[in-house]
Amino acid sequence: MRKIGFIGVGTMGTPMASNLIKAGYELVVCDRMAEKLKPLTALGARIASSPAEVARQCDVVMTMLPADAAVKEVVLGAGGIAEGASAGLIVIDSSTVMPATSKQLAAELAKINVAMLDAPVTGSEPQAIEGKLTFIVGGDKEIYGKCVPLFEAMGKTTFHMGPNGAGSYTKLANNTISAITLVAFAEGVVLATKAGIDPKLFVDVISIGGARSGQIANKAPKILNRDFHPNFATALMYKDLGLAGEVARELNVPTPALAIAREMLNMALAKGYGAEDVCSVIKCYEEWAHIEVHK
Numbered sequence: 001m002r003k004i005g006f007i008g009v010g011t012m013g014t015p016m017a018s019n020l021i022k023a024g025y026e027l028v029v030c031d032r033m034a035e036k037l038k039p040l041t042a043l044g045a046r047i048a049s050s051p052a053e054v055a056r057q058c059d060v061v062m063t064m065l066p067a068d069a070a071v072k073e074v075v076l077g078a079g080g081i082a083e084g085a086s087a088g089l090i091v092i093d094s095s096t097v098m099p100a101t102s103k104q105l106a107a108e109l110a111k112i113n114v115a116m117l118d119a120p121v122t123g124s125e126p127q128a129i130e131g132k133l134t135f136i137v138g139g140d141k142e143i144y145g146k147c148v149p150l151f152e153a154m155g156k157t158t159f160h161m162g163p164n165g166a167g168s169y170t171k172l173a174n175n176t177i178s179a180i181t182l183v184a185f186a187e188g189v190v191l192a193t194k195a196g197i198d199p200k201l202f203v204d205v206i207s208i209g210g211a212r213s214g215q216i217a218n219k220a221p222k223i224l225n226r227d228f229h230p231n232f233a234t235a236l237m238y239k240d241l242g243l244a245g246e247v248a249r250e251l252n253v254p255t256p257a258l259a260i261a262r263e264m265l266n267m268a269l270a271k272g273y274g275a276e277d278v279c280s281v282i283k284c285y286e287e288w289a290h291i292e293v294h295k
Contacts, residue, residue, distance in 0.1 A: 002026055004150065005054035005061035006045075007074055007081075008095070009036045011230065012121070013064035015128040016094070016154045018043060023153035030054050051075075052084030060090045060150065067239065068097045075105050087113035090143060092150070094135070096120050096175070096240050099165035099247065102138060106164035115143045118164060120171035121155065124218070124231040132156045136174070138166035172244040179237055179261040179278070181215040186264075186282040189223070190289050199293045200224055219279040224295045228276040235274035238265040 003026045006017040013031075017040050021027050027045040029037055030053070037047055048054040051074045055061055061081055065071050071093055075081045081091060091109060093102065093116065102118035109116045117139035127133050133155035137144050144160045151158040161170050188211075192202045203220045206212055222228065241262040248255040264281055271287075273280040286292050 003028065003058045003060075005030070005048070005058035006040075006064070007031065007051050007054060007061065008064040008066075008070075009040060010064070010066070011125050011233075012094075012128050014039055015125070016062075016064060016133070017045065019128075019131045019154045020150065021045060025150075025153070028054050028057050050079040050084075051081045052079045055081045055084035055089060056086075058089070060092060060147065062092045062150075063095060065093075065095045066236065067095075068101045068243075071095050071097055071101060072105065076108055082109060082112060082114070085109070085112060085114045089114045090147065091116045092119050092147060093117070094119050094121055096171050096236075096243070097168055098243050099138075099168040099172075102168045103165045106139065115140060116164065117144060117147060118167040119147075119151070120167055122171070122174055123155075126218075126231060128154070134158070136161055136167045136170045138162055138168060138170075139164050169247065172240065172247055175237065175240045176244045176255070176258050176261075178215045179241055179265065180257045181213050182219055182278060183261045183264045183281060185213075185216050185219070186223075186279075186285050189220075189293055190282065190285040190291060193293050194289045194291045200295050219277075222277060222279050223282055223293055226294055228273070228280045230275060230277045232278050233275055234265055234268050234278045234280055237278040238262060238269060238274075241265065 004020055005028045007030045009017055009031045021043045028048050029040050029045045030048045031037055063074055106116040117137050119135050119137040121133040121135055123133040131154055135151040135155050135158040137160050141160055161167050189199055193199045267284050268281045
């Protein structure tokens, strides 16, 4: 498997695809916004005119797209991957989508002897650039084994979670925890700052206690430096929590903390922070408290 297709080269897709090229894979790329392809063509990637054309040229096709509808269109729509696929092709979807979507696409592709893995990632833009993503994968274990070298070219860790859909279930549960943790941190650090505590010192304290978390380690420096560049946009996390809420309803699992976290992100969206990093949710708390958290 040396010829790899990559469809969707945004904030995450571009560094992921770049790392595949650096690992020696031949890359064929496709994106609706041709301008986004320039960094990859500069590294030697070839451009295809459609997802179907990508599928015709490659052994494996990866997708990294913003929503379920986009993934369905790219895989099953006119000019989509299924249209150009030959038996034996492997499709890897690293988008964050509903597990039902992952299962549906896998079932449809199986009819033409094409295998599919749902392989969403944990980590955001910095980890994608550094090749330190974690892949959480659902699908046939033998197919997963064949694709591990690809995951290792883009990430530091990979887990096979179970059959198709298992990767997507895991990702939505993970993002639920991440969002709740971020909102809790925003609430706590604004409280401490309002009380006159140095927020940097506060972060140092919680980083070695029971409240420590990877999410805080990633987002606290951005908040303290007033850096709201979108490593992971507020609008995307809001979308993911909507998917998690749908799964919770399907499984009849009460999720009150998820609902609160999503409503806080909705407030951030209403304030115009949708394109900023998800840590911009702290600005809602800052407005209420009449305080700004910074170094």
